[in-house]
Amino acid sequence: MLHAEGAQIYECQPDAAKQLVWQPREPAAALIDGGNSVGRHYAALHWETVDASTLLWEHKDGSSVKAKIVARVAGRSADDLPWLKFKVMAQTGNGLFYGVTHVQRINTQGGLIRGPCDQAGTYRNVPYSADYVFWRAE
Template sequence: MTRSSVAATSCRGRPMTRLSIRRATRLATLLACACPAVAQAQVPAPEPPDKAKDLAFAHAQVLDAPEVPDAIKVQPGEEVLLRARASGVQIYVCGTGTDGKPEWTLKAPDAELLDEQGAVIGHHSAGPSWQHRDGSAVTGKATAHVDAPDRDSIPWLLIAATSHSGKGVLASVTSVQRINTHGGQPPAPSGCTSSGTGRRVREARVPYRADYYFYVAGAN
């Protein structure tokens, strides 16, 4: 047997010391920790989701446009973004009509906007305008109306968006429909004056409910 063979045999047969075991364990641990870190460094972090866009997309995929009279239909290509139920009041003030007699004039709506589960998601106020809880808002102008099936309820409306604010759900709304109204009509003209005193009643708050459909321009 040669000297080199004896040396090799002696090396293979030598038991590992505790120091050698600790060094080997430490090296294995370092390699295990380093490999995932290298792999992670090569994968770019995902961009944070745009919650407003995701919500808008989700609504547009599951809501169908309601059946309404032709006069208040939206433009071809517009898609439903959001449906909200309004519950609140129509505020009227007593003024003087063209005939010189007292009459009620609409001042503003004041209503909460509710989702399908009845949770408050926004507010409807003068403008008319709608504010979402995410900070976005849309203001519009009525362009068409039809009488409600119930004569004691305010008309159904088609409203064109005129301005926006914020970057949330309502920031891209193009049209709004008010349908399924209940209540909200002004009191009788005689209600402008208080019985007995003849003084004008300045304001009347009439409860109402309605469904509002918010539309955006379609992808095509």
């Protein structure tokens, strides 16, 4: 398990009804172990398929996992990001993340945006923290 601290980034975009709403774009967070930064967590927007539900975790040892959301439940409060379960789609390196098949985001604090957005293409960052649990199939 690693702790994460950072921000959830939102972009003001029209929804299916053509109303401007804040859409989640990506997280930008440091992965922390024992008070030390050991990696980063972000969206895989630069990969071959742009999909905000595909996220990446990179460890300083060179290992990484790319995973897609497969389940969600509400956070503890109305201001907390949901708890998520991810299925790993790809991995690299032989470090800490080697063999990881699933990731869970739990213990979220903050990260949900409030209020209207008035101009398409604007961004807002909302601070959040969470714990990420990395599971290996045995």
